[in-house]
Amino acid sequence: MKIVVTGGLGFIGSHTVVELQNEGFEVVAIDNLSNSSIEVLDGIERITGKKPLFENIDLREKAAVQEFFKKHTDVVGVIHFAASKAVGESVENPLLYYENNVNALVYILQEMIKLPKANLIFSSSCTVYGQAEKMPITEDASVQPAMSPYGNTKQIGEEIIFDVANVTNLNSVLLRYFNPIGAHSSAEIGELPLGVPQNLVPFITQTALGLRKELSVFGNDYPTEDGTCIRDYIHVVDLAKAHVIALQRLLKEANQEQVEIFNLGTGTGSSVLEVITAFEKVSGQKLPYKIVPRRSGDVISAYANTDKANDVLGWKAKLTLEDALEDAWKWEKKIRS
Ligand code: WQD
Numbered sequence: 586m587k588i589v590v591t592g593g594l595g596f597i598g599s600h601t602v603v604e605l606q607n608e609g610f611e612v613v614a615i616d617n618l619s620n621s622s623i624e625v626l627d628g629i630e631r632i633t634g635k636k637p638l639f640e641n642i643d644l645r646e647k648a649a650v651q652e653f654f655k656k657h658t659d660v661v662g663v664i665h666f667a668a669s670k671a672v673g674e675s676v677e678n679p680l681l682y683y684e685n686n687v688n689a690l691v692y693i694l695q696e697m698i699k700l701p702k703a704n705l706i707f708s709s710s711c712t713v714y715g716q717a718e719k720m721p722i723t724e725d726a727s728v729q730p731a732m733s734p735y736g737n738t739k740q741i742g743e744e745i746i747f748d749v750a751n752v753t754n755l756n757s758v759l760l761r762y763f764n765p766i767g768a769h770s771s772a773e774i775g776e777l778p779l780g781v782p783q784n785l786v787p788f789i790t791q792t793a794l795g796l797r798k799e800l801s802v803f804g805n806d807y808p809t810e811d812g813t814c815i816r817d818y819i820h821v822v823d824l825a826k827a828h829v830i831a832l833q834r835l836l837k838e839a840n841q842e843q844v845e846i847f848n849l850g851t852g853t854g855s856s857v858l859e860v861i862t863a864f865e866k867v868s869g870q871k872l873p874y875k876i877v878p879r880r881s882g883d884v885i886s887a888y889a890n891t892d893k894a895n896d897v898l899g900w901k902a903k904l905t906l907e908d909a910l911e912d913a914w915k916w917e918k919k920i921r922s
Pocket of ligand 1: 670672711762786800801802804816880883
């Protein structure tokens with residue numbers, strides 16, 4: 586069965602392609618290589634022995650999207666990762682985010698609803714919750730006004746999918762990720778942050794390797810135990826496996842509603858200082874860091890209630906924060922060797 590993975594050479598996309606191939610799916614990866622590299626295809630092949638079909642398409646080009654779906658009429662599912670995802674950049678350049686994250690989704694949906702089966706797995710984010718009142722966060726927690734254009738594009742994407750499902754054959758699962766980190770244990774694929782990393786873990790591994798002088802901890806005056814922000818860091822391989830399970834749910838028509846929502850996290854919150862301590866343990870080296878003022882837009886705490894994913898989806902994260910940091914560290918050393 587042919588599955589399209591948009592953003593298939595990206596961080597979460599590439600790990601999901603591996604898990605799809607492990608389950609025997611035929612995969613067509615689409616990527617415009619704006620935040621990934623073609624070598625990722627070889628990394629996937631080294632893990633699974635099978636190079637996925639690949640098409641270099643910019644999903645902002647409506648004609649290119651139409652062309653693609655005319656060619657691949659045997660597609661039974663689409664996992665849509667392709668999007669710009671840097672919160673800070675989205676504030677500076679909102680139109681890039683609305684064009685890339687919203688227009689592309691519209692063009693894909695316009696083609697999908699012409700297929701006999703329209704099964705979409707949508708890459709959403711816990712960012713839609715903003716600063717939720719209650720921890721851990723459940724799927725029925727209210728969606729707060731977005732704190733960035735990036736977050737807004739995820740909220741808009743979810744709303745578009747609900748509206749389209751209302752009047753078409755579209756079936757969809759919205760997966761709200763918490764904080765994806767780590768890399769495949771083979772160190773054949775991982776996170777390729779181009780430029781200065783915005784996210785915590787790639788900045789940690791680059792600092793540990795001496796590529797960065799020290800980590801800046803954005804504030805230790807939050808109302809948490811050690812004063813630093815709390816997040817739910819989930820191993821990217823656990824996250825990838827959840828996508829395959831969600832897709833299989835739609836293919837078996839086991840979904841209870843046309844659109845279903847699941848939080849994907851470990852259910853455990855870790856503070857920035859706890860991540861640093863865990864990294865020092867797995868790497869065996871001290872991490873240089875300094876406390877600096879808070880980063881605007883950061884929420885104090887966000888970690889998932891995973892009951893629905895566990896009970897309904899039948900998925901549970903198996904890998905720990907230390908597993909993820911170990912794999913991230915192994916990957917960083919590999920790509921810089
Ligand atoms: C984690 C914690 C920072 C860097 C964002 C998006 C989310 C998703 C993941 C795409 C925070 C602190 C970070 C640093 C630090 N992106 N930090 N020094 O902001 O929770 O989530 O990325 O889907 O949608 O919102 O992740 O890794 O940037 O930050 O102290 O150099 O680490 O303040 O508390 P975040 P992050």
